[in-house]
Amino acid sequence: MTIASARPTCAADSPVEIHVLDEANPARASLVVRWWRPNIVELLALVADAIIIVASGVGCAAGYQIYARPEHDQLDVYTALSFLVALNFILLIKVQHGYALKNFTDLPQLFKKTLATWTALFSALIVITFAMKASNQVSRGTIISFYLVTPVLLLLAKAAIARFVTTALRNGGAFARRRAVAIAERGLLSSEAMAELTQHGYRITRIMELRPECLTSPALIPSIGPRLDDFVAYARENQIEQVFLLLKWDHWHAIDMIADALRILPIPVNLVSDPDVSRFLRYPVTTAGSSMIAEIRRAPISRQEQALKRAFDLIGASLGLLVFAPVMLMTAILIKCTSTGPVLFRQTRNGFNGRAFKIYKFRTMRVLEDGPIILQARRNDPRVTPVGRWLRKTSIDELPQLLNVLLGDMSLVGPRPHAAAHNSEYEQVISNYAFRQHVKPGITGWAQVNGYRGETLTVNMMKSRVDLDLWYINNWSIWLDAKIILRTVVQVTRDPVAY
Structure with missing residues (x-):
């Protein structure tokens, strides 16, 4: 009896804490950076690659013609070739999600992907040139300089974009434009979870934090009812676009009750994986019927x-x-x-x-x-x-x-x-x-x-x-x-x- 009475209960006086976050954050993000959108940066990165490849191809061809003074001016041929290479490079990087904003924060992986794609593309180009018996019509000096100069310029540009993106994210979520609120279990409101939501475009403006013992109470909704009503009213008045639940997944009863109470809002409610579940969801996930399967140990080489x-x-x-x-x-x-x-x-x-x-x-x-x-x-x-x-x-x-x-x-x-x-x-x-x-x-x-x-x-x-x-x-x-x-x-x- 003593043990049971000592167990924490969901007291009605303070089951909830509301955190109001700085929405505009003007001191931490510059006026210019705050207006950037992720899709704009991704588009600029794509355009920058195209400009660099075409300019490098034309520049190498022009430089060779000035240096070697060949009998035939083939600048138009190399210009067309540069456009073709740029198009294929962009498509290959795009299918690898190389222009996704989040990938610019991993510079070593970005460099590796760029160099591997460029080398593979150029190898295929050389094979096609020989297969078509067109190798005598192109300058080896131009092709070699094009192959060596272009990746250096591409890597410099990607390093500059990565620096810009990293700085912008560090300065308070410059790319977070979608307004959102969160309901979180105390102890799960980590800076890592908040940073990841911010990095993917969400600006969390208000958080309702619940005590863990409240989540096991059958009277959860009545105990937090008034604060939840205020939370819903805030979401309506401020054009909130998303609700995130940061709760441990074993509190399935509480998750169902909160999701049911939020049905009044015509916006998505998202359940963020807790640290224990995230550890397994980082692995590739497939399905077998209605069962989810996480591949927690893959073959050493795919x-x-x-x-x-x-x-x-x-x-x-x-x-x-x-x-x-x-x-x-x-x-x-x-x-x-x-x-x-x-x-x-x-x-x-x-x-x-x-x-x-x-x-x-x-x-x-x-x-x-x-x-x-x-x-x-x-x-x-x-x-x-x-x-x-x-x-x-x-x-x-x-x-x-x-x-x-x-x-x-x-x-x-x-x-x-x-x-x-x-x-x-x-x-x-x-x-x-x-x-x-x-x-x-x-x-x-x-x-x-x-x-x-x-x-x-x-x-x-x-x-x-x-x-x-x-x-x-x-x-x-x-x-x-x-x-x-x-x-x-x-x-x-x-x-x-x-x-």
């Missing part, structure tokens, strides 16, 4: 990203085979002339999702181990041939894995595949070891360019390598793959450590 990575692998592996074909031929001859046995060594490894495949390497040992017990190569290992020792130090023995990449068993970049026998051993002692197989194994990887190349002497060393592999999986991007490949080339030429 289908689109897999296609991009596969295209990168096919192009890179094909170029690699063309460039290193003479080296690989000479290596095969050396192996055949200096030791007995096959040129290529094949061993069972585990790839994506644990599937087994045969990895190809130039044979560097006198043995061909592929069973339940496999010893790692050690310093001064007697099993390694003299030629094999040099091949391992220079990593030339790994070049046949370009064939594995073409076959789809491996990627250029990813966690290094270990022998099946070693996988079984390490899965028993390293808890996250199997997560390495969430992507295709690679010829090189993030662990290798961070000092974990070659033999792993202890379990702790392997655990550190696995941690780096997992970081790569969780932070994958095509730019990270390119960075790892460049670092691998530098590392192999400067610091050969494998044996």
Whole structure:
């Protein structure tokens, strides 16, 4: 009885607090900025991209003609080409929501999206030009300068717009033009929720804050009735366009009662997700009939990203085979002339999702181990041939894995595949070891360019390598793959450590 009487109750004297917010906020937003609209800024960003691309294309063409003085004036051709490129670039950015106001607050992501789209568009342009046999009709100098100059100007413009947008939002919600009110549970009226509503165009002018214990009371509406009537009258008199409910979703009975009481207003009533629910709604949400499904753990790489990575692998592996074909031929001859046995060594490894495949390497040992017990190569290992020792130090023995990449068993970049026998051993002692197989194994990887190349002497060393592999999986991007490949080339030429 004592416990029950000590429980907080919804007292009739102060169940509600009304917060009146500064509507005009003249001191915090400049006269010019307050009249901006999100759609105006988005349109200006789009127009700025078009002007920059066309001006850059025409400027590069004119500059080349002044410098090279060609026989034929093709300025009109490059002008038309610039308009075509600008149109396609704008459409590609538009479908990625690159002109949405909220995306200008994430400048690194905006830069990445701009550079990736520009490079992809230009690559497609070059392919089309060659396919149409029109490459002789365009100037390489103009095209190269157009490709290099334009993204610099685009990034500068986007940086300026992002700075303007960020400053305007920080100065009191310059883009918040739609008038709204809120009914909030005490403790949920966070600055983050208010900032997000403001950033998306809502100006909250009045808030009714309710005590949590009132929300569990069957007499909720009678207890807050007079204040709710005043709240409704204010919404009518001030042309309020939206009502937001910031209540915990487990108070479903209170939500229903408040929504029912607000039916008198002919305006939308919106339920904002509470922090516990928001944590899951940040994930992609789908439906199965009437059930909502949140994908709280996605595949490490989406289908689109897999296609991009596969295209990168096919192009890179094909170029690699063309460039290193003479080296690989000479290596095969050396192996055949200096030791007995096959040129290529094949061993069972585990790839994506644990599937087994045969990895190809130039044979560097006198043995061909592929069973339940496999010893790692050690310093001064007697099993390694003299030629094999040099091949391992220079990593030339790994070049046949370009064939594995073409076959789809491996990627250029990813966690290094270990022998099946070693996988079984390490899965028993390293808890996250199997997560390495969430992507295709690679010829090189993030662990290798961070000092974990070659033999792993202890379990702790392997655990550190696995941690780096997992970081790569969780932070994958095509730019990270390119960075790892460049670092691998530098590392192999400067610091050969494998044996």
